[in-house]
Each structure stands twice: as C-alpha cells, then as structure tokens.
Amino acid sequence: MTNLFYHSLRGGLLLAILCCIHFAAFSQTALKGTVTDPLGNPLEGVTVSNQTQGHVTKTDEQGGFSVQAKVSDVISFSSIGYQSHKLTLENLASVRISLDPSGEDLEEVVVLGYGSIKKSNLTGSVSRLDKRVLETGVRSNPASALAGTIPGLRVQQTSGRPGSVPNIVLRGGTTYGGGGSPLVIVDGLIRSGFSDINQDDIESIDVLKDASATAIYGARASNGVVLITTKRGKDGVSNISLKSKIGVNSLNIPFEFLDAKDYLYWSRKGVQTSGMYQPNQLNQLTSVGPFGTGNKYKDDQGNILDGNKVSNAVWSTMFLDDSNRELLGQGYQTMIDPVTGKELIYKDFDYTDYALRKNALTQDYNLAVQGGNDKSKYYASLGKYYEQGVPIGTNYDRLTFILNGDYKIKPWITSNSGLNFANTKWRDAINGEGNYMTRALGAPPTMRGYNANGDLLVGRDWQDGNPAVNNDRFIRNNQNQKFTMSQAFVIDLYEGLSLRASGNWFINQTNNESFNRDYLASPGNWVRTRNSSASYDKTLNQTYNAVLNYKNTFGEKHNFDAMAGWEFFDSYNTGFSASGSGAPSDDFMDLGLTSTEANRRGIDSYHVRNRITSFFGRLNYDYDGRYLMTLTLRRDGYSNLLNNRWGTFPGVSLGWNLHNEDFFANIMGADQVINTLKLRASYGANGNIGSIGAYTLQGTYGTSKYDGNVGYGMTSLSIPNLRWESLITKEVGLETRLLNRLDLSVAYYHRTTSDKIATLELPASAGFTSISTNNGDMQNQGVEIDLNYQAVRANDFTLSFNWNTAYNKNKILKLPYNGVENNRQNGFQVYNPSTMELEWVGGLQEGQDPNVAYAYEALGIIRTQQDLDNYALQLKDLIGARTLVHPDVFNAMTASEKSLHYPLALGDVMWRDVNKDGIINSYDRVYMGNTVPRWTGGFGLYSTYKDFSLSARFDYALGYVAYDGPRAWFLGMMQGTFNTTTEVLDTYTPENTNAKYPTYYWADQLFKNNTSRESSMFYNKGNYLAFREISLAYRLPRSLANKIKMEDLSVSVTGQNLQYWTANTLFSAESGSIGQGGGGYPLPRTVIFGLQLTF
Secondary structure, three states: OOOHHHHHHHHHHHHHHHHHHHHHHHOOHHHHHHEEEEOEEOOOOEEEEEEOOOOEEOOOOOEEEOOOOOOOEEEEEEEOOEEEEEOOOOOOEEEEOOOOOOOOOOOOOOEEEEEEEHHHOOOOEEOOOOOHHHOOOOOOOOOHHHHHOOOOEEEEEOOOOOOOOOOOEEEEOOOOOOOOEEEEOOOEEEOOOOOOOOHHHHHEEEEEEOOOHHHHHHOOOOEEEEEEOOOOEEEEEEEEEEEEEEEEEEEOOOOOOOOOHHHHHHHHHHHHHHHOHHHHHHHHHOOOOOOOOOOOOOOOOOOOOOOOOOOHEOEEEEEEEOHHHHHHHHHOEEEOOOOOOOOOOOOOOHHHHHHHHOOOOEEEEEEEEEEEEOOEEEEEEEEEEEEEEOOOOOEEEEEEEEOOOOOEEEOOOOEEEEEEEEEEEEEOOOOOOOHHHHHOOOOOOOEEEEEEOOOOOOOOOOOOOOOOOOOHHHEEEEEEEEEEEEEEEEEEEOOOOEEEEEEEEEEEEEEEEEEEEOOEEEOOOOOOOEEEEEEEEEEEEEEEEEEEEEEEEEOOEEEEEEEEEEEEEEEEEEEEEEOOOOOOOOOOOOOHHOOOOOOOOEEEEEEEEEEEEEEEEEEEEEEEOEEEEEEEEEEEEEEEOOOEEEEEEEEEEEEEEEEOOOHHOOOOOOOOOOOEEEEEEEEEEEEEEOOOOOOHOOOOEEEEEEEEEEEEEEEEEOOOOOOEEEEEEEEEEEEEEEEOOOOEEEEEEEEEEEOOOEEEEOOOHHHOEEEEEEOOEEEEEEEEEEEEEEEOOOOOOEEEEEEEEEEEEEEEEEEOOOOHHHOOOOEEEEOOOOOOOEEHHHHHHHHOOOOOEEEEEEEEEEEHHHHHHHOOOOOOOOOOOEEOHHHHHHHOOHHHHHOEEOOOOOOOOOEOOOOOOOOOHHHHEEEEOOOOOOOOEEEEEEEEEEEEEEEEEEEEEEOEEEEHHHHHHHHOOOOOOOOOHHHHHEOOOOOEOOOOOOOOOOOOOOOOOOOOOOEEEEOOOOOEEEEEEEEEEEEHHHHHHOOOOOOOOEEEEEEEEEEEOOOOOOOOOOOOOEOOOOOOOOEEEEEEEEEEEEE
C-alpha cells in the first residue's frame, strides 16, 4: 500500500508539473530576441510587430527586443533599407533574426566637404555613383564611369585616344557656351581633373551639385564638386586580391570611303562637271595626280620610277599602254574612263591596312593588400594599365601605387596617412587625331603603295600620306608624374569634440621630348632640320587645414554636428623649355648638339604662383530625425584678384522627414506603401573667377622685334576692379521610398550667375583685341529625376532597374549696356516670317539661349526643267562662289557679267527664300536647333542568379542638333583630290534623278556652294542612345573557394561602347557640331575578359 501511495503521489506530482509547464507555455506573454544584418551586426530601430495581437516595439542598440506574444502568433520584423521578415511562433524560445538589405540604405554615409553625413539627414543635392560600375570594364580614368549614372551630370566622350578624359559638365555649366568642369577632389586634396586615377583604388565617388553642398568649397566649386574617396583598411578584414583584365579594341570608323575604281569614276566626273564652268580645271584630268593620267611608270629610258623620289610615280592612275601593261600582273586593275572612254590602269590602296591596328589591346592589372584591427588599418595597391591606340605608334602606359594607413597612436590621437603615385607615358598620332581619322584615312586610294624596291611610298606628303613610312622617324617621349602625400592627425579633445589637422602635398610634373630624325616629307623632299625640343613643367600644390568638429545630442532629440575650419592653399608652377635644330646627325637628340647659328635655338622659362586663404564652417542639426537643417559658410581670399580679393559664400538647406512624424504613422512607415518621404529645400552661393590667371589683372607685357631691335609692349590691359562671378542656386526636392522596392528622388534647381566673367571683343581702334570683364548675368534651370526599382528579391535571383534623367535650359539675363537691342554682342540678322522683320540671332543677347544654330534650309534638289524654272526664273542666289541665276538669265548676260555669275543646273540645291524677296542671302538662314542637349540621363539593370551576375548600362542625350562638316567636306570634294564617302553614290546624275544629295562637283566651294554652305542637309538630330556597357560575371561559391585557400574567385566578360542609336553621322554621336575639314577619334568598341583572385 505504501509503495502504491508513493507511486501515486509521484505520478500526481509529475502530472502537476507537466500541467504547470503546459499552462506556462500558453500563458507566457513575452517573446525576446535580437535582430542583426547578414554579417551579424545588431540592427537598432527595427520595428517588431505582433500582427496577431497588435503589439509593437523596436529593437535597442544591441538589436534586442521584447514583445508580448504567445504560441501561433505572427511576428513581423521590418526596417527601412531591409527586407521584411515574418515568423509564426511555434514556441517562445529566444529568436535571432537576420534581415537582408533591400537596396539603398538610408543610413549610408555620404561624403561632404570636410566631413560626412547620414543620407537620411542629408538636405543638400548629392549623388553617389553605384560602386558596382567601377568593378567592370577597363578605363584609363574613372570619368567615363559617370556616363549616364548621375542625374544632371553630362559626360561627353568624344575621343577614343588612349588616356583621354571625357568632357564633364554639371547642370548646363557656367559659361555662355555651356562649359565648365567640376572640381575634382581626391581624399580631400584638389586634383587636376580625372586623369591618371586608378578606378580599382576608389571606394566611393560623390557628386555635390547644389550650392548648399558646394558652398563649403567656396570659390572653386561653382561647377560642382566630385569627391573621390580611395580605399582604406577595415577592422577585421585581411586579404590580398589580384585583378587582371584584357581588352580587345576595334575602331568604329565613321566613314565608308570609296575604293579606287569608284574614286576614279566620281573624281573624274566631278572635274568634268566643274570644267563646264571653269574649263581650265579640265587640265587636272591629264595632269600628275591621284585621278590624273599624267603619272608615269617608267621614264623615257625605260627605267622604273620611284614614287619616293619623283611625284609623277606616286599615283597609279594612267592610261593603259605598252609601257605599263606589265603592271596587270602586279595587282593593278583596269576600268573604262567615264570621261574619255579610254582604258585606265590603276591600283587599289587601303590606308587603313597601314595606318591602323586591326585589334588594339588594353591590359589592366592590379594587386591590392589590406588589413586592420582596432589599432591600425592599412590598404596598399599597385596597378599597371597599358592601352594601345588603334592608330599605329600610339599608346598610353600608366603605373599607379597607393598606400593608405590609419594608426591609433594613443587612445586620444589617431594618425591618417596617405601616399598616391601615378606615372604615365603616352604617344599620340603625329599629325593630330582629327586629321588622322579623316584626312589621312580619306587620302586618295590610288597610291601605288610600294616602289620597285619594295619600299613603302610616303604618298602625297608625311601628313596626308602613309603614316607607316615615317612613324619611327618622329621621336615623342611624353611622361607625367603625379605624387600625393597627406598626413593628418585626429585629436579627441573631449567627448564629442575633436580636432583634425592635416598637411597635403601634390606634385604634378610633365616632361616632353621631341626629335625629328631625317624624314621623307614628300617625294624627293627629305627634311634634315633635325628639330629637337624638350620641356619640363612642375606644379606643387600645398594645402594645410585645421578642422574642429563637435557632435552632441541635447534633450535626447536635438542633434548637433558642427564644424569650423581654416585652410591655406599654395600653388607654385614652374617650367622650362628649349628647342634647337641642325644637329650633325639624326642619331642624337641632345639639345647640346644642335646648331649654334643665329635663330636656330630657343629657350624659355616661367614661374607662376597663386594662393587662397579660407575660413569655413558648417552646422548640421536635426530634431528627432524629423526636422533637418544645414548651415554652411566659407570666406575665401584669392591672390589672383586685386581690389576684390575676398568673397563670402553662404549656404542653407532644410529638410523634413515626414515618415518620422507620428501623425503620418498610419500612411507612412516600413509596412506602408510610402516607406519614407523627405522634402528638402536649399539656397546657396558660390564664387568663380573663371580662367583668370595669376597675373592677368595686373596687365601683361611682351617682347617684339622691330628693325632688329627688341622692344617691350603691353599685351593685355590691367583690370584691377574685376569682381567675382556670383552664383546663387535655389533648389527644392523630394526623396521617397515606396513599397520597400522603389527609391525616387526629384529636384528642381534655379541658378543665376551674376557678373559673369567673359571675354569682350574691342574695336581695332582700342589697340587691344579683347579684354576679360564682368560681362553680364546668366541663368540655368532644370529638373532632375533619379529612380531605382528592385523588381525581384529572392534568395537565388535578384533583379533591379535604375533610370535617371535631367532637363536643363540656359538663358542670358543681362549684358553690359552697349546701346544696341538686347545689348547684343556679335550675332547676325535673319528674317522672321512671324513678324516679317529682320531680327538679330546668335552671339550673346539678353533673353536668349546662346547655344543655337542657324543655317540655310535645303528644300530639295532641282530634278527637272520645271523645277528649275519654278525655282530660279525670278531668283538670285548670292551665297554661291558667284551669284547663281537661271540659265536663261545667265545666257542673256554680257561676258563681263557672266564672269560674276554661274548658271543654276539640274542637280543643284533649291534653297528656302524665307522673306520671299527673290534673293538667297544671309537673311534666309533658319533655326536648326540647340547645340547643347536639353535632356541627358541613363538607365541600366543589375541582376544576380545564384553565383552569376549581369549588369548593363545605357546613357542618352536629347534635344539638340549636330552639324556634320566633315561629311559635307568630302561630298563637296573641297580638298580637291581626297577620297569621298559612299554617300556620293546617292548624288544627282541624269541616271539618278531621285538622289538624296546634289551633283558632285570638284571643289564645290569654288562653284555652287551646294554642300559647302552650312545647311540643313548636314544638320542632324544629335539625339543618341548609347549601349555603354554590359557585363556578365561568375563567382565561385565561397565554400569551394575556401577549399583552395581563397576567399574569392570570379571571372567576367564585358563589352564597352558597343553601339549608338542615333541620326548623328559624326565620328562620335556625342560630338557637337564639327566644321568642314575637321574630324576626330571615335571611341573603340572593347571586349574585356577579367579574372579576380582574393586570398
């Protein structure tokens, strides 16, 4: 019985305990846990919501939380910048939740001048480049990575020359022509542009756009500021990485030139056509030349002539006869002469086979090491970049090294050190990239190519001939070295109070050496002057500053972050150059060996110094993360100015985070459609002194010779009272996140530039041609939109899109009074059909956009006799080389009158007579459009699938026109003997009356000016869409990489500058108007293969 009792008692107690446990489980009212990011860092402020019972709390500084709950309740975790997470409780044991980032992080720190700020508290206009852009492709500098990525920043890439830097303009620029490059600052130190910066060393690029953000840089920030921050070591991170990229470049030749047969046909027909108006021009058909038949294969004694010795053996064009028939076995061809009907013999020569590399290589290698702990951190990198140019003999070679270190000397003092070195060498095309890609490649294709000895022929001359002949005769050694050294100490004076004192030194030095060996300038003409020159230029910039920072919170909600500082900038530029000629041998380029004869040597040196002293401060304030304010002030003293050296530049910006307001809690928040919404407004001032040199305002003197005597005279006027340009920028904007997927920002800005510094042309009677002066006021205004959308967020697959666009319009507000309408400077008159009066356009005028184009409007081609009669019977065209009239009118003239006129003919252009006065003159020009884009922007995508990633970028510009002068030059045969493009196949002939272009004349500018007058025929819409880049990468799973002692291994393939969709026919779709005879170096298409190893 006793045992039974005890067993019963023990069973009862056990049942009671189980019941208590079961009851406790159902009656417990608190769930506890922590929330972290994927790296295990605690997340503060995460909203923890019991959706079943309605209880809500937030995580503390350690990511911890406690919320009333019971088993089966649904708990949600949400925070701005992270993907929401839901959990159905199976028990009430402590939980650990990890939230994945959802995209743009509002707590991201944005770099500002002399400091940084959380993006959620930012009130100015600042954009950051997506770091992933810098991880793809090959670039000699990071400027091209900005194309289409920053709203309002136009990146104009018009040159494919190795090492070239794009033209970058922010918000329409500050010059009347729409120019002005932003200030580039690397790790707090001003650099001379983007050149020679290794993109693999960059941690971030921030662009400061409005005056409230840029005012902290005062006088030098009127065109915006690009802040580049290089990589530094991180606490707890230690690795070595090796990157290798190989790119294959192929040239986008903008013109399709004729082969020799078509060239001969059209050239001889063109001369025949022009010969109807000037019969003496027909002599070219039988003379020595590319299409003439006066060329010889052998002399009268039967000796084969050498085209490097005599000009009549350069070109292959001849009438076929027994003396040259043997050439048919040496690659020569025959054709029927369209003029005489006789048989021509010729050879087809392609300059591109000798002038261009078929596939030029780009190689980019980088080795980096980093590490750090709680006391010290370091980052070091060595980079090698080598790019072959597509033109032979051209290249760009860059070596970079960077070392950044941070060391905590004492608990209250930290050292920040930096070394940055870049050494570059380059060689460009000898005759200039514009000539090389148009004139040289467009040289006549009937050159014989070789002489009987197998030597290459130079052709017409060394500039427009075969560049391979003399390429090694021109020695060009160009080298630049940039060295930056910075040292700063951060001293913690008191809790929240610190002082940062720094010294920065930047040396930029360039050496250029040039020597011309004996070279063949033209057939039989060896140049043996042996010109030699050398120059050295060095700039030393020193910057010293001290910045006091104070940060504190009062009353739990009033957050202050204040900064005050002083800075001294000193720039000293010195240089030396010397030249000579007449060395005894072309084996030596030493200047000491050049001739000592009079006027054979030259020497020069210079020294330039300017200084800036500055005082500045900034106050960031926010109340409980809701109401934001930033006040900025800078005062600069500039040595380049005289009587107005000091300028003061204030800035103020306000912001309101509506989503942090309690009364918006029901419609805004992490679980709402509107997650965040910030309104902001700013007002700020900048100064600018444009291109004013160190001594410009003092007036300059120069030397000149008269009757053998050296004299001194003033070359520019003194301008002691020149004032700062004053730039006032006002801006309003909003930033919002919707559905935790879409980030949108919109901004409107209005900038006024007063006392604009510009060059004013003076009348000849003044004794000086121009003067720099405060020349009026200008306005920029526009809208910017930036959007990022995360379409898919799954564990194995993500997809996001981005798009930005910007609209800008410039207008002149005021010019100095000069007594004429709109205080016009330059310009010309055209007839306005609306007012039926003449009006002044172009030049600089109040109330007008200075960047506009006017030209003659081509109505079409005169295709029939009826067209000719209807158009020309009562008309005179004054824009031809002579006055153009109807043939009947011409035939009725006297001989002396005919010498001043040309008769119009079928195939000529009909021009719009705007004022219908029967005269085509300069008043008949019409508006073509803007020459600067109204709209710029870009879009792209980024996607990942398991271990693969794919990215693509596009950029565009809209709302402008571009004049294709080179194409007009070719179609007008304006040089006289050069090749032309395949558009000539669509010129008017009796057999092709529906042609697009007028009759092909030899030297059109000497006759009808059908193509040589600037007209609508060669104005095209400049709008373009560029397929800038696409990249596919594969990253080896970390588990596999770790097995081979690696942290990371990835491979990639990337395409750059793949395609333009545009009506613009210029060498680069991004070019503005190019004049006749001009040209340029197109961007090459590049395919890149990459490998990255991290240990």
